[in-house]
Amino acid sequence: MNWSLPENIATYGGKIDALFWVITIVTGIAFVLVEVGIIWFCVKYRRREGHRAYYTHGSKSLEVLWTAVPALALVALGVYSASVWAYIKGRDAAPSESLHIAVSAKQFEWNVTYAGADEVLGTSDDFSTRNQLHFPVNRPILVWLEAEDVLHSFFIPQLRVKQDAVPGMTIPVWFEATKTGDYQIGCAELCGLGHYRMRARVTIHEPAAYEAWVGEQIAARAASGEPTVVAASADLGNDVGDGTGQHAGHDHSAGGM
Numbered sequence: 001m002n003w004s005l006p007e008n009i010a011t012y013g014g015k016i017d018a019l020f021w022v023i024t025i026v027t028g029i030a031f032v033l034v035e036v037g038i039i040w041f042c043v044k045y046r047r048r049e050g051h052r053a054y055y056t057h058g059s060k061s062l063e064v065l066w067t068a069v070p071a072l073a074l075v076a077l078g079v080y081s082a083s084v085w086a087y088i089k090g091r092d093a094a095p096s097e098s099l100h101i102a103v104s105a106k107q108f109e110w111n112v113t114y115a116g117a118d119e120v121l122g123t124s125d126d127f128s129t130r131n132q133l134h135f136p137v138n139r140p141i142l143v144w145l146e147a148e149d150v151l152h153s154f155f156i157p158q159l160r161v162k163q164d165a166v167p168g169m170t171i172p173v174w175f176e177a178t179k180t181g182d183y184q185i186g187c188a189e190l191c192g193l194g195h196y197r198m199r200a201r202v203t204i205h206e207p208a209a210y211e212a213w214v215g216e217q218i219a220a221r222a223a224s225g226e227p228t229v230v231a232a233s234a235d236l237g238n239d240v241g242d243g244t245g246q247h248a249g250h251d252h253s254a255g256g257m
């Protein structure tokens with residue numbers, strides 16, 4: 001069994017892992033000190049023949065010390081984690097060159113909508129896949145996360161991404177992968193009987209391979225006559241939405257945290 005953290009392929013994964021280890025070590029030291037103190041006192045002040053119990057109020061200076069030290073540690077951790085939070089989760093934290101992808105969770109699958117060749121969501125060349133998330137390596141990805149029914153949680157451990165999907169909200173989540181490969185989205189929120197099988201394949205491509213994959217998807221849909229076809233957008237012009245796109249109603253430019 002592997003007890004360490006999963007492989008990190010996120011650009012900001014080091015910041016999260018460092019925070020994780022600092023908190024683990026600080027709370028670990030406090031845990032050991034407290035437990036050793038309890039055991040030591042249990043042994044030292046146990047009931048013995050010839051020893052009488054007596055009343056003591058304690059020590060004011062010790063109480064000030066063991067209140068002030070944890071309070072300072074907490075404030076320090078709060079200040080440290082706030083900067084990491086602002087970088088990853090803050091308003092408008094996602095880099096402006098991000099590739100936008102819409103992800104909608106429902107019992108018990110992940111529907112992913114891609115912006116197509118124009119890279120604008122809500123236009124007629126958008127297309128969707130079920131339980132497959134494809135994106136290029138070394139480029140920030142901005143996922144607009146929604147839930148259609150109940151709470152779900154979008155979890156890709158190797159990308160250090162875990163975000164609740166909440167019905168009625170569109171939540172931005174950004175990340176950037178440093179490595180190509182196949183990974184998995186798991187749902188990390190108990191969402192019903194099928195929760196255990198709510199998984200999706202994550203494929204991280206080289207940029208050219210991603211472009212090729214998008215091309216294949218658009219061509220396949222054009223050939224099969226599905227509603228989101230490239231021919232329709234070619235007629236309308238890429239930047240003109242016809243309002244039929246699944247996510248046409250959302251303002252994907254505002255950082256709606």
Ligand SMILES: [Cu+2]
Pocket residue numbers: 105106107108151152153187188189190191195198
């Ligand atoms: Cu779920």
